[in-house]
Amino acid sequence: MVAKTRRKKRLERSIKVRCEGLYALSSWSEIAYLMAPRVLLILGLLVIPFYVDMYWQRVLCSAGIYALLALSFDFLAAYVGLVCLGGALFIGIGGYIAGLLNHYFHLSPFVTIPIATIVGAAISTLVLIPCLRLRGIYFAIVSFMLPLFAVYIIIALNVFGGTEGISALDTFPSISLELYLILAAVLAALFAIRRLVNEDMGIILRGVKDNDQAVRASGISITAYKIRAVFMAALLGCFGGAYLGHLYGWLGISLFAMDFSILPIAATVMGGMGSLVGPVLGAFILTPMSEALRGFGQLRVVLYCLILIAFMVYKPEGIMNILQRKYHQFEKWEEV
Amino acid sequence: MTILEIKDLMVFYENAIAINNVHLACRRGEVTGVFGANSAGKSTLMYTISGIILDVKKKEKMRGGERITVLGSILYESKDIMAVEASERARMGIVLCPERRRIFQESTVLENLKIGGILAKREQGKKTMEYVFNLFPHLRNLKKREGGFLSGGEQQMLAIGRALMAQPKLLLLDEPLLGLSPLMEEILAVAVKNINSQTGITTLISEQYARPILPIIHYGYVLENGSAVLEGTSEELTDNPDVKSAYFGL
Numbered sequence: 086m087v088a089k090t091r092r093k094k095r096l097e098r099s100i101k102v103r104c105e106g107l108y109a110l111s112s113w114s115e116i117a118y119l120m121a122p123r124v125l126l127i128l129g130l131l132v133i134p135f136y137v138d139m140y141w142q143r144v145l146c147s148a149g150i151y152a153l154l155a156l157s158f159d160f161l162a163a164y165v166g167l168v169c170l171g172g173a174l175f176i177g178i179g180g181y182i183a184g185l186l187n188h189y190f191h192l193s194p195f196v197t198i199p200i201a202t203i204v205g206a207a208i209s210t211l212v213l214i215p216c217l218r219l220r221g222i223y224f225a226i227v228s229f230m231l232p233l234f235a236v237y238i239i240i241a242l243n244v245f246g247g248t249e250g251i252s253a254l255d256t257f258p259s260i261s262l263e264l265y266l267i268l269a270a271v272l273a274a275l276f277a278i279r280r281l282v283n284e285d286m287g288i289i290l291r292g293v294k295d296n297d298q299a300v301r302a303s304g305i306s307i308t309a310y311k312i313r314a315v316f317m318a319a320l321l322g323c324f325g326g327a328y329l330g331h332l333y334g335w336l337g338i339s340l341f342a343m344d345f346s347i348l349p350i351a352a353t354v355m356g357g358m359g360s361l362v363g364p365v366l367g368a369f370i371l372t373p374m375s376e377a378l379r380g381f382g383q384l385r386v387v388l389y390c391l392i393l394i395a396f397m398v399y400k401p402e403g404i405m406n407i408l409q410r411k412y413h414q415f416e417k418w419e420e421v
Numbered sequence: 422m423t424i425l426e427i428k429d430l431m432v433f434y435e436n437a438i439a440i441n442n443v444h445l446a447c448r449r450g451e452v453t454g455v456f457g458a459n460s461a462g463k464s465t466l467m468y469t470i471s472g473i474i475l476d477v478k479k480k481e482k483m484r485g486g487e488r489i490t491v492l493g494s495i496l497y498e499s500k501d502i503m504a505v506e507a508s509e510r511a512r513m514g515i516v517l518c519p520e521r522r523r524i525f526q527e528s529t530v531l532e533n534l535k536i537g538g539i540l541a542k543r544e545q546g547k548k549t550m551e552y553v554f555n556l557f558p559h560l561r562n563l564k565k566r567e568g569g570f571l572s573g574g575e576q577q578m579l580a581i582g583r584a585l586m587a588q589p590k591l592l593l594l595d596e597p598l599l600g601l602s603p604l605m606e607e608i609l610a611v612a613v614k615n616i617n618s619q620t621g622i623t624t625l626i627s628e629q630y631a632r633p634i635l636p637i638i639h640y641g642y643v644l645e646n647g648s649a650v651l652e653g654t655s656e657e658l659t660d661n662p663d664v665k666s667a668y669f670g671l
Contacts, residue, residue, distance in 0.1 A: 092433065
């Protein structure tokens with residue numbers, strides 16, 4: 086009967102309790118404790134490219150794009166309550182704007198990418214505004230249909246290169262520039278959004294997710310906040326799209342492919358919903374994994390799905406939430 | 422004589438203790454009351470007896486949320502049912518009428534009752550439904566109304582009816598008077614008394630507001646911060662000065 090009279094007690098580390106929101110550090114070891122995971126992530130992302138060959142560096146580039154999409158998906162789903170399957174919409178709009186500017190006006194990628202990011206995000210937001218009043222599955226369906234909609238407009242009107250697309254866009258001068266541009270963007274976006282969700286605005290957004298009527302009753306326009314949140318999420322996606330266009334020097338309707346909507350969700354589930362770091366990590370695990378499984382030919386997708394299903398069924402909270410708990414808490418047996 | 426006996430029950434939500442060493446017994450055919458303020462542990466006690474807590478525990482574990490620990494033993498008809506699942510417990514006759522009613526909003530009154538009666542045999546179900554409509558004649562006129570459109574009192578009647586349809590041997594009523602008008606409280610208190618006296622179903626009822634319930638119970642417990650601080654028959658509790666000041670404001 087030993088097991089019946091005691092139970093495992095779970096306690097937060099004292100430093101974590103003290104530092105919730107306000108940093109009150111008293112020693113180097115405490116600073117190290119807080120810094121270690123962040124430094125590990127940054128260094129990890131910056132150092133890995135040195136140890137892999139060119140092919141895998143390219144894979145890391147596309148992993149970075151998926152990381153941005155996963156981040157924007159997680160931000161919208163876990164902090165605003167909008168399940169947005171419009172990753173492909175963001176990528177497509179960003180990619181097309183950057184590509185067309187480059188093709189017709191011969192602007193360099195360093196001009197087209199910022200323009201495409203901002204203008205693309207504005208257009209994506211405008212397109213999504215009418216469905217912002219929808220919630221849950223309805224918003225998801227509409228945002229999922231919009232990329233298909235865009236594809237058929239391009240095919241039907243035969244504009245922007247039609248089904249062929251436009252090739253021979255400018256690419257980046259070197260692979261290391263490519264790589265570090267996207268990695269820097271991922272890190273910047275990650276820390277910016279992490280900061281944002283803990284500011285006043287983040288609190289309101291979470292309120293919108295929990296109970297939008299209560300937020301409205303507090304005299305806050307939820308539509309205005311949703312628009313801002315969608316714009317910020319679209320910024321990440323459109324940057325990824327513009328970057329993708331220049332990465333391969335090509336644009337076409339496959340920029341609106343479903344992969345860009347679906348894979349970020351998988352990365353978010355695997356990494357841990359709501360942790361923001363988790364989805365990024367998930368994208369950097371899933372994309373290379375899907376490449377590594379190429380050796381299995383058609384079985385690749387089966388294996389890939391099996392791994393995902395296993396995660397959803399057995400560890401639905403995701404890698405990052407588990408790691409965070411293990412890092413911040415310790416357990417001991419206690420007599421009752 | 423006792424149909425339900427709880428010994429050394431402790432429930433933790435993570436490190437917070439919700440129920441602390443509670444001993445409780447329900448005698449067959451009697452109405453037992455559990456009184457306590459908010460956060461006294463009444464609902465947790467109900468969830469633990471009905472087994473819902475096992476389900477909550479599993480979900481929290483999957484989600485990586487709070488860890489729920491349940492220690493002690495619950496004896497139902499002299500069998501330890503601590504590890505038995507909620508659905509199985511319902512089949513054994515422990516039926517919970519949950520707090521805030523939780524009726525099926527989009528089903529009609531009749532459908533709600535039928536869902537409740539899935540465990541019952543056809544004949545029994547018909548008989549019980551007739552009994553429910555006799556007990557709450559008001560519901561008879563609302564058969565086709567969707568659950569979500571009923572008033573609070575009607576919903577509570579329906580919830581009790583639905584629980585009765587499952588042919589309980591031990592009926593758990595969790596805060597049946599929550600948010601109801603004094604008139605409605607009176608009607609429901611009488612109904613609970615009638616259910617017990619007419620069908621002989623053992624009833625365990627938890628309530629914050631003791632005034633309408635105290636007269637209809639046979640035996641009662643007072644919970645405070647998870648511990649049972651007082652127990653006694655209806656008269657003993659009514660005469661107790663602490664209960665008077667806390668629950669009657671005298």
